[in-house]
Amino acid sequence: MNFQHILFSICDSGVALLCLNRPAQLNSLNEAMHLELQQALAEVIANPAIRALLLTGEGRGFCAGQDLFDGSVIGSGEPLDLGQTIERFYNPLVSALRDLPKPVVCAVNGVAAGAGANIALACDLVVAARSAYFVQAFCKIGLVPDAGGTFFLPRLIGTARAKALMLLGDKLPAEQAEQWGLIWRVVDDELLREEALMLARKLAKAPYSLALTKQALNQSATNSFNEQVALERDLQRKAGQSEDFKEGIRAFMQKREPKFNGR
Structure with missing residues (x-):
């Protein structure tokens, strides 16, 4: 460009x-x-x-x-x-x-x-x-x-x-x-x-979950408590299905720094 x-x-x-x-x-x-x-x-x-x-x-x-x-x-x-x-x-x-x-x-x-x-x-x-x-x-x-x-x-x-x-x-x-x-x-x-x-x-170097964290924080300004905890549930479901979560668990078990790929 x-x-x-x-x-x-x-x-x-x-x-x-x-x-x-x-x-x-x-x-x-x-x-x-x-x-x-x-x-x-x-x-x-x-x-x-x-x-x-x-x-x-x-x-x-x-x-x-x-x-x-x-x-x-x-x-x-x-x-x-x-x-x-x-x-x-x-x-x-x-x-x-x-x-x-x-x-x-x-x-x-x-x-x-x-x-x-x-x-x-x-x-x-x-x-x-x-x-x-x-x-x-x-x-x-x-x-x-x-x-x-x-x-x-x-x-x-x-x-x-x-x-x-x-x-x-x-x-x-x-x-x-x-x-x-x-x-x-x-x-x-x-x-x-x-x-x-x-x-x-x-x-x-951070995981995919940072994008979801931004989404949760942005919506917290206008959500009710019930809406926010429901959003946390839905976003955590996505994070738990990511490659980065799997890598984070592997790294924790192996006592090493995780290598996240943003997915």
């Missing part, structure tokens, strides 16, 4: 590395980048050699959100329908990351603003550079938080903090985001890519 706005490669140990690559624009998103992201994520889903995804940004920022100079936003003087942009690009993107049947690690380098912050939160494990920060910048330009932000934030940090971030638009430093439970870990800037790749490699 030849991309202009992203970098995409399959690293060793089954990790796909996906980098937003418009560093001069702080990796802000335009229509062309969205289309390339859709292609890359389709490859991640379809390719069995890819066992985990690492998402990050090139340059000094992770993602500054929507590129406000993009033609799909500025338009040609006609009444603007941002709902169409969300429906075509942002909702499919965050849904794909959240529902991807493979672990997704996000390495946040620098600013994660607006939709950029919420795209990071759609990933499974977020590691941030110490200098990074998150900002729900929508109120600064008279818009509503999107890209799943109004879903993710109150569930991660509570309604009071989510409201404050979204209504005030203040910056949230990475270390405070870690303390609040918004992200998994903060590391020194120069170690970010290395630490995130190490984490992705570890997840790439």
Whole structure:
């Protein structure tokens, strides 16, 4: 695949590395980048050699959100329908990351603003550079938080903090985001890519059951208790019939590390 706005490669140990690559624009998103992201994520889903995804940004920022100079936003003087942009690009993107049947690690380098912050939160494990920060910048330009932000934030940090971030638009430093439970870990800037790749490699060796675990956790937000335990039963049935479960039992009996194949 030849991309202009992203970098995409399959690293060793089954990790796909996906980098937003418009560093001069702080990796802000335009229509062309969205289309390339859709292609890359389709490859991640379809390719069995890819066992985990690492998402990050090139340059000094992770993602500054929507590129406000993009033609799909500025338009040609006609009444603007941002709902169409969300429906075509942002909702499919965050849904794909959240529902991807493979672990997704996000390495946040620098600013994660607006939709950029919420795209990071759609990933499974977020590691941030110490200098990074998150900002729900929508109120600064008279818009509503999107890209799943109004879903993710109150569930991660509570309604009071989510409201404050979204209504005030203040910056949230990475270390405070870690303390609040918004992200998994903060590391020194120069170690970010290395630490995130190490984490992705570890997840790439994990069993098929991780995809089922993601499904269970995603549905727990809206399921009743009875619905959730019934889902656990059904997913455990699938896990128990997998090759990886058989390998896990063999490895346990033989007192060795299991070698999972993701099936």
